[in-house]
Amino acid sequence: MSGPSSNPDFSALLPPNLGPLITSWLAEDTPSFDYGGFVVGNAPRSATLFCKSAGLLAGVPFFNAVFAHLNCEVEWHFKEGDYIDPSTQGGKVAAATVTGPTRNLLLGERVALNTLSRCSGIATASRSMVKIARDAGYKGVVAGTRKTTPGFRVVEKYGMLVGGADPHRYDLSAMVMLKDNHVWSTGSISNAVAEAKRVGGFAVKVEVEVRSEEEAIEAIEAGAEVVMLDNFKGDELRKVARSLKEKYGKRVLLECSGGLTVQNVGEFICDDLDIISTSAIHQSTQHIDFSLKINH
Known part of the structure; x- marks a missing residue:
């Protein structure tokens, strides 16, 4: 585990209301009945977010917004931009704790995980590319492109920023x-x-x-x-x-x-x-x- 991240707080760049984006993600995943949610009910529970492969943590604001929309709270044990390496800690690291109604934890689970996983992957790849260029003596700008996923661009561009691109x-x-x-x-x-x-x-x-x-x-x-x-x-x-x-x-x-x-x-x-x-x-x-x- 690295020390505290020196990255700036890029969350300040995001629009003040991510609501419509989050709503569209959740609506895509649960367009009608939530059968599994009915099974578990609304009793309050906590869940642990585990990181199981090495990389930069990125996408925290989107993860938070998904669970805030579902009346759940997230407590992070790392800062965005930190490098997490589970291989040195038994194969998985507790990155955050999420609390709220059980049904809502599972409603947000896959949407939040997919977003966090992809954003973190892009940040990690960006950091790697920038490091290779710097190690080779390049002092200019290393940039991404507009070849992003429709409807997901804000997440992917955000990941580039966290990774230093x-x-x-x-x-x-x-x-x-x-x-x-x-x-x-x-x-x-x-x-x-x-x-x-x-x-x-x-x-x-x-x-x-x-x-x-x-x-x-x-x-x-x-x-x-x-x-x-x-x-x-x-x-x-x-x-x-x-x-x-x-x-x-x-x-x-x-x-x-x-x-x-x-x-x-x-x-x-x-x-x-x-x-x-x-x-x-x-x-x-x-x-x-x-x-x-x-x-x-």
Whole structure:
């Protein structure tokens, strides 16, 4: 078990009312009769949340919100962002105690566990990716992507933050990212950037995905603030990034993306890159194993 977490309280970022989201999760899991809940009744009981695999604890606000909605209370024995390693403590660690009506404990069990497990898994993968990049000498931003699960984005982006990764843009309204389909639909990079600038105004950054140095130059000259070098790797990536930084300096942020994983991140490390982004920290990530057991 690690000491107290130095992570900031990211729960302050969340909307003040998670109610509709929590309600939708619970309604999906119990759309009509709760047969098991009828069996156990409403007598007050306590349950222990066990962590059974190593990783960062993340998703505490969502876990709390699920049980608060069901009139249950949660007492945590760790702080969000702490690393828990059950292998050093007999295979499982008591991470929290939940108290409330027995039926409600079981109503919230699977929804809360699924959310906590996935969020913690993403935080753990994010922390691992950031550490690998830092150990390789990279000083820029390690970011996730928008390839998140519909309806679950707030949880997944939150997990990235707890793990120390940048969540990148949150949605289509957060910033303009012009990809190949935008360019093909408007005829050119310059046309696409001009249209984006016209409606986005001064407050919205424009990023353009490019496949060559020539396209990058066109995007920058058209006014793009961020250029994504898509599927560039190794020497080609370093050469193009160096050339663009020598020409434009801080006028543009350079991002690379496309196929970046824990195994190959070294191919993307480059001092001239401001951002490396990947979906590997939140797609197909290993969940952290948690269980909730009624105390008896």
